[in-house]
Amino acid sequence: MTSEKTALITGTSSGIGLATAIGAARAGWITIATMRDTGKAEALLKAAAEHKVADRVQVKRLDVVDSESIAACLDEVMAEHGRLDALVNNAGAAKTGTVELMSVDDVRAAMEVNFFGVVAATRAALPHLRAAQGRVITVSSVGGVLGQPFNEAYCAAKFAVEGFMESLAPVAATVGVDVTVVEPGPVASEFVANQNLDIPALLDVAGPYAPALEAYLGLRRSVFEGAQTPTEAAAPIIDALTAARPPFRIQTSERARDFVATTLADLDGSAVQTLTRTWVR
Structure with a gap:
């Protein structure tokens, strides 16, 4: 049992999840860093050692699409630490494609990991968070506010x-x-990168959507050239962990704030449609 605040973070093998786990540990939290395959923990453990927080980072298996895995992980956390003060829902998976070229099962799979996994983890954690007067922090996306071409399943x-x-x-x-x-x-x-997109193959089967898909993929490459680092993106998550009363919605950069503002002020949807149509032509 511990009197120290404990946070459980999903999807910590790389990217924002890894950076959040290290940031939380550096901020003084006992950090339960979870991932579907704990064999991929090497980068996280190396970073924890480099930042001298290895004693505050504990790796556990948790698969957000497996309710038994979620329950087992939470049972271990409560048995070992006696409390859970925060859940950070970070696990997710990108999905590029348009509905005519995807199966319904493809869409369901995207919903399972990106939405139902969040629901399942939150539901299971809430009794413990109530006891601790804790918090739920969920990594969404600007794609959760503004729909993007060839991202129907992910944005949904x-x-x-x-x-x-x-x-x-x-x-x-x-x-x-x-x-x-x-x-x-x-x-x-x-x-x-974890989508392992075979772009030539995607374009070969895109049929009438090929010109729009090629335009979109070209734009996406240029967009990611100026992307934030995972550490930069994780910083607002750590702020939300440590704030006395965090806001409901946080963007991780000025660029994200400007992007989200487009749709939040767009009552008839015309501004968003004008913007996104330029991405596919």
């Missing part, structure tokens, strides 16, 4: 996350739990 899941958390926030507040969503823009991490 992130829009669902935003709606779920925005609806949960006032209810959770009545039992002492704060809810925050964090919206990164482009981040130079393994997240997009």
Whole structure:
């Protein structure tokens, strides 16, 4: 058992999740760094040693699409630490494609990891967070506010996350739990690379969508050239962990704030459509 604050973070093998785990440990939290495959923990453990926080980082297996895995991990955390003060929902997976070229199962898979995984982890953690008067911090995306071409499944899941958390926030507040969503823009991490896109193959089967897809992929390459680092994107998450009362919605950069502002002020949707149509021609 411990009197120190404990945070459980999903998807910590790389990118924002890894940077958040290290940042939380450096901020004094006992950090439960979870991932689906703990054999991929080497980079995290190396970073923890380099930052001299290895004693505050504990790696555990958690697969957000497996409810038994979530329950087993939380049971271990409570048995070993006696408390859970924060859940950081970070695990997710990118999905590029348009609906005519994807199967319904492809869309369901994207929803499972990016939305239902968040729901399952949050639901399981809430009793412990209530006891600790803790908080839920969920990594969404600017793609959870502004729909993007060839990202229907991913953006649908992130829009669902935003709606779920925005609806949960006032209810959770009545039992002492704060809810925050964090919206990164482009981040130079393994997240997009992990899709293992075979671009020539994608274009070969894109049929009438090939010109638009090629234009979009070219734009995306240029966008990621100026991306934030994972450490930069993780900094607002650490702020939300440590703030006395974090805001509901946080963007991780000025670029992300400008992007999100386009849709939040766009009552009839015309500004967003004007913007995104330029991405596919």
